[in-house]
Amino acid sequence: MTRIIHGISRELLRAAFCDYFGVADEHADILVLLYERPGTMILTRDLAKLLNSHRPPTKGAIQERIRFLREIMEAESLDTGEDDESSGYALSDIGVNECVKALREMAEALMKCGPSTMLAGRNVEQIRRSETSHPLRAVAGQR
The missing domain is CATH 1.10.10.10 (Winged helix-like DNA-binding domain superfamily/Winged helix DNA-binding domain)
Incomplete structure (x- = not known):
């Protein structure tokens, strides 16, 4: 688990x-x-x-x-x-700020290397707007 x-x-x-x-x-x-x-x-x-x-x-x-x-x-x-x-x-x-920075760096790296148009039937823009189901993205968006 x-x-x-x-x-x-x-x-x-x-x-x-x-x-x-x-x-x-x-x-x-x-x-x-x-x-x-x-x-x-x-x-x-x-x-x-x-x-x-x-x-x-x-x-x-x-x-x-x-x-x-x-x-x-x-x-x-x-x-x-x-x-x-x-x-x-x-x-x-x-x-805590240093750890959050580490998470932001990982989120950015994952976003750069991720798919360019589709992921599980949704486009990347839809996923970027969905902060509740994708917590890493929410962290990366707190700039």
Whole structure:
């Protein structure tokens, strides 16, 4: 079952983030989780559970992935919070904007490489006007 996050499949988000930021799936998976809950601090232990793998990563592995993401993203894209029990991470407004830019770039690339006249019995102009059934197009149109 495909999980939809803000109108976009988790797999497409991962692909956009991998391509735009030049990272592996394990880094993009963290971005997907943080993008799903912008501005919300997610504890490290909860990130491990949410990554939904057969063998959840250790706290150290998640911290290493976050460190790597900090190096490749804009300054202040990731917020860190700590309490007595654990540390957590959140995507700041800067980070959300950077992720949206990645999605726009993918949408543009898909539109450039797409069919020039017909798609599933409708012409491309009809599809471009249909923002509710094509969320990527809606994102690309927010310029």
